Amino acid sequence: MERARWIDEAAERVRAAGTGAPRVCVILGTGLGGFARELLDAVAVPYAAIPHFPRSTALSHAGRLVCGRLGAVPVIAMEGRVHLYEGYEPAEICFPLEVCARLGARTLVVTNASGGLNPRLASEEVLVVSGHIDLMGRRAREAAMAADTSLATRSPTGCYDRQLIELALSVARREGFPASEGTYVGMSGPNYETRAEYRFLRRIGGDVVGMSTIPEVRTARRLGLRCLALSVVTNVASTDVQVTTTPEDVVAAANRASMRIGSILRAAIADG
Amino acid sequence: MLELFGQIEEAVGVIRQRWAGRPRAGIILGTGLGGLVDEIEVEASLDYAEIPHFLRSTAASHRGRLVCGRLRGLPVIAMEGRFHMYEGYPLKQVTLPVRVMKALGAELLVVSNACGGMNPNYRAGDIMVIEDHINLMGDNPLIGINDDRLGPRFPDMSEPYDRKLIERALRVARRDDIVAHQGVFVAVAGPNLETRAEYRFLRLIGADVVGMSTVPEVIVAVHCGLRVVGFSIVTDMCLPDALEAANLDKIIAVANGAEPKLRALVRGVLADEPRS
Numbered sequence: 001m002e003r004a005r006w007i008d009e010a011a012e013r014v015r016a017a018g019t020g021a022p023r024v025c026v027i028l029g030t031g032l033g034g035f036a037r038e039l040l041d042a043v044a045v046p047y048a049a050i051p052h053f054p055r056s057t058a059l060s061h062a063g064r065l066v067c068g069r070l071g072a073v074p075v076i077a078m079e080g081r082v083h084l085y086e087g088y089e090p091a092e093i094c095f096p097l098e099v100c101a102r103l104g105a106r107t108l109v110v111t112n113a114s115g116g117l118n119p120r121l122a123s124e125e126v127l128v129v130s131g132h133i134d135l136m137g138r139r140a141r142e143a144a145m146a147a148d149t150s151l152a153t154r155s156p157t158g159c160y161d162r163q164l165i166e167l168a169l170s171v172a173r174r175e176g177f178p179a180s181e182g183t184y185v186g187m188s189g190p191n192y193e194t195r196a197e198y199r200f201l202r203r204i205g206g207d208v209v210g211m212s213t214i215p216e217v218r219t220a221r222r223l224g225l226r227c228l229a230l231s232v233v234t235n236v237a238s239t240d241v242q243v244t245t246t247p248e249d250v251v252a253a254a255n256r257a258s259m260r261i262g263s264i265l266r267a268a269i270a271d272g
Numbered sequence: 273m274l275e276l277f278g279q280i281e282e283a284v285g286v287i288r289q290r291w292a293g294r295p296r297a298g299i300i301l302g303t304g305l306g307g308l309v310d311e312i313e314v315e316a317s318l319d320y321a322e323i324p325h326f327l328r329s330t331a332a333s334h335r336g337r338l339v340c341g342r343l344r345g346l347p348v349i350a351m352e353g354r355f356h357m358y359e360g361y362p363l364k365q366v367t368l369p370v371r372v373m374k375a376l377g378a379e380l381l382v383v384s385n386a387c388g389g390m391n392p393n394y395r396a397g398d399i400m401v402i403e404d405h406i407n408l409m410g411d412n413p414l415i416g417i418n419d420d421r422l423g424p425r426f427p428d429m430s431e432p433y434d435r436k437l438i439e440r441a442l443r444v445a446r447r448d449d450i451v452a453h454q455g456v457f458v459a460v461a462g463p464n465l466e467t468r469a470e471y472r473f474l475r476l477i478g479a480d481v482v483g484m485s486t487v488p489e490v491i492v493a494v495h496c497g498l499r500v501v502g503f504s505i506v507t508d509m510c511l512p513d514a515l516e517a518a519n520l521d522k523i524i525a526v527a528n529g530a531e532p533k534l535r536a537l538v539r540g541v542l543a544d545e546p547r548s
Contacts (some may be wrong), residue, residue: 031426086415190414191429192427192428196406196456197406197475244430
């Protein structure tokens with residue numbers, strides 16, 4: 001199977017850089033890349049140097065793996081990810097994660113920036129994802145993920161690890177910043193939503209909306225990893241009054257919230 | 273998406289050889305606007321087959337040509353015959369003509385479509401000026417590498433339909449005693465019509481009418497900086513608790529009946545466009 005060989009080749013290249021076996025994989029989304037600087041004994045490997053890795057073209061996504069440790073826990077951090085809206089298929093989006101799992105990761109913490117739908121959410125608040133709604137469209141499902149036909153069993157507790165959710169929320173309380181759990185809606189993008197779309201997504205039970213994460217979480221679950229997804233609310237959807245959203249505002253808000261995400265990441269990794 | 277730029281240039285090159293005009297408005301002659309072409313003083317007309325990278329029209333009833341000329345003195349370029357996602361065409365190809373219109377100098381885009389009415393206050397034959405939309409087509413013409421020369425990576429869509437153009441259209445409607453609503457259009461892929469459960473769902477999520485086109489063109493129009501005005505002709509009512517089987521003859525008759533009204537609205541909207 002070609003894909004399995006590709007994963008092996010990529011994993012081998014990462015190991016050859018002198019990285020140890022990770023236990024936790026962290027995907028650092030828009031504006032949240034700075035966390036990788038906290039890793040000790042860090043070795044950075046650019047995606048461009050790893051066979052079969054997709055190249056990131058998205059704003060504020062650096063495009064490299066950083067392997068190191070936080071305390072005693074070995075971590076592999078993806079600084080930069082690729083998205084459906086860039087034209088990638090789910091198999092390409094999830095390839096790096098599969099490599100991280102091959103290297104030994106058994107917990108995934110994924111972060112992203114999102115638009116707030118729930119009116120109780122303000123900019124820079126953290127939403128701990130407890131469920132998602134996949135509206136990313138046919139491209140998210142069309143491509144076969146892999147030749148692996150093992151059935152991804154339906155977990156009664158869903159994709160997101162309950163203990164990690166509770167841990168994240170307790171960190172927020174302890175550090176004194178607002179965080180709640182809720183539902184992430186995935187849309188392909190790349191345009192931001194119309195007001196009618198914001199109303200629709202809120203109506204169907206979405207708390208935040210974004211353009212990533214779901215493909216990675218699905219793959220992680222298939223591979224048996226525990227998952228935690230953290231969403232930084234950047235822009236707040238204005239369903240009636242016309243408000244323009246710009247990517248610069250989104251990145252800036254995510255940057256401002258990065259310390260909050262950092263504190264949760266540290267706790268989740270220690271738990272890993 | 274980087275090959276699009278070259279495709280646009282090639283198409284523009286061929287059109288320019290036949291027409292030196294600079295259009296103010298691009299018009300997609302969807303359902304209910306076909307007759308508008310009779311009001312255009314045609315200066316040049318090109319079959320899609322003559323234009324590089326344009327899709328060929330295969331449906332018997334669709335002309336498949338680009339009409340360039342003047343509408344009451346305003347330079348316009350009109351697509352007689354459009355393409356749909358349900359025909360299997362990739363959205364980038366469906367929407368290429370919009371980018372070509374922009375490249376030729378257009379500043380606004382007029383679109384129309386046929387739709388099923390779901391808002392119980394609407395009637396078959398009414399026209400709805402599109403105020404906003406919901407994309408449920410499951411696809412997006414902007415997916416791919418973004419070419420910054422064509423537009424931004426993340427277009428804002430908080431007001432895809434130009435507020436001033438909406439107001440103008442509604443004013444013309446009131447003046448001419450035409451029933452015109454403003455509301456939300458939801459685009460689905462089709463080609464089947466919806467089930468009752470689907471109509472309930474679509475209404476519940478906030479849509480007033482449903483159709484199988486237009487949204488891809490509007491997304492691209494916003495991406496490349498065109499002002500947009502859109503009109504939906506309610507060809508049949510789709511009330512889930514009293515749903516009638518779709519009757520194609522009736523639908524066509526309703527669309528034909530609405531045509532003069534829609535033409536009047538488009539004329540009225542374009543009449544107020546400042547002539548440079």
